[in-house]
Each structure stands twice: as C-alpha cells, then as structure tokens.
Amino acid sequence: MAIGMTQTSERPIDRWFSAYSADHEDARNQLLHVLCVPAIVWSVMALLYAIPLGEALPVGSVAWIAAALTIVFWLRLSIRLGVGAALCMLASLGITDYVYAQFGDVTLAQAAVAVFVIAWIGQFIGHAYEGKRPSFLTDLVYLLIGPIWVLGKFYRRQSWRF
Numbered sequence: 001m002a003i004g005m006t007q008t009s010e011r012p013i014d015r016w017f018s019a020y021s022a023d024h025e026d027a028r029n030q031l032l033h034v035l036c037v038p039a040i041v042w043s044v045m046a047l048l049y050a051i052p053l054g055e056a057l058p059v060g061s062v063a064w065i066a067a068a069l070t071i072v073f074w075l076r077l078s079i080r081l082g083v084g085a086a087l088c089m090l091a092s093l094g095i096t097d098y099v100y101a102q103f104g105d106v107t108l109a110q111a112a113v114a115v116f117v118i119a120w121i122g123q124f125i126g127h128a129y130e131g132k133r134p135s136f137l138t139d140l141v142y143l144l145i146g147p148i149w150v151l152g153k154f155y156r157r158q159s160w161r162f
Contacts, residue, residue, distance in 0.1 A: 042092045
C-alpha cells in the first residue's frame with residue numbers, strides 16, 4: 001500500500017449499493033423496482049436484439065455484445081452477483097430469442113417498447129412515493145447498478161453472500 005493511503009474494508013459494490021439504497025427506502029418503491037427493473041433490462045436487450053444488421057452480423061449480435069460488456073462490469077463488482085446476473089441475462093436473451101423466432105423483429109421491438117414505457121412509468125411512480133429523484137439522474141452508472149441491487153435483495157433473502 002502506498003504511503004498516505006488508507007485501507008478500507010468496504011468494497012466498491014457496497015458503496016454503490018449504499019448510495020443506491022439511500023434513494024430506495026420506501027417499500028412501495030422497492031417493490032416497483034423489483035418488478036420493473038428486470039422488465040427494463042429485458043426490454044433494452046430485446047430492442048438491441050431487434051436491431052437489423054442485414055448480413056453483417058447474426059441476429060441479436062448487438063444485444064449479446066451489450067450483455068457481455070454489462071456482465072463483465074457486474075463481475076468486476078462482485079463475482080457471485082455477476083454470475084447470478086449473467087444467468088438472469090442469459091434467461092432474458094433466451095426469452096428474447098424465442099419471441100423473435102416466433103413473431104419476428106417488428107413484434108419483438110413493439111413488445112419491448114411497450115414493456116419499456118410501462119416499466120419506466122412504474123419506476124417513476126415508485127420515486128414519487130419515495131420523494132427522491134431516480135439515482136441515474138445523479139450518475140448513469142446507476143442504470144447498471146439497479147439490476148444487481150434487485151438481485152442483491154434476492155441474495156439477502158436467501159442468506160447468500162455476495
């Protein structure tokens with residue numbers, strides 16, 4: 001350790017969650033986040049999946065690239081949460097692939113837009129209950145923290161460490 005530096009036991013994930021939790025103390029807001037954040041993640045992945053690339057890349061490539069980069073970010077914060085989030089992301093992309101195969105890119109995109117709008121309305125209703133602005137208005141990184149914060153709530157209920 002360099003001279004003048006202090007050692008802290010608090011991990012970056014703990015600092016992110018502490019700040020995020022301060023904006024999400026109301027039980028109604030938390031419930032809306034548990035419902036809406038996964039829906040928003042799916043809708044964003046579905047919209048990215050539906051981007052037409054012609055012959056340049058396989059269908060869904062943009063979503064898979066975005067998912068991989070997001071998972072790397074999550075794994076750097078917490079291996080255990082990152083693995084759990086990666087499994088959730090893979091399930092989300094599996095559902096997206098199924099919807100795309102059954103109904104095509106236009107229907108997938110329309111469904112994703114509808115889910116996105118409804119879920120964000122839910123988020124803003126939650127923050128109206130909370131009386132605080134959404135965290136991402138302070139720092140856009142919170143858009144990536146929200147999904148693992150929701151997953152962290154599940155881990156805590158299961159008494160799993162992260």
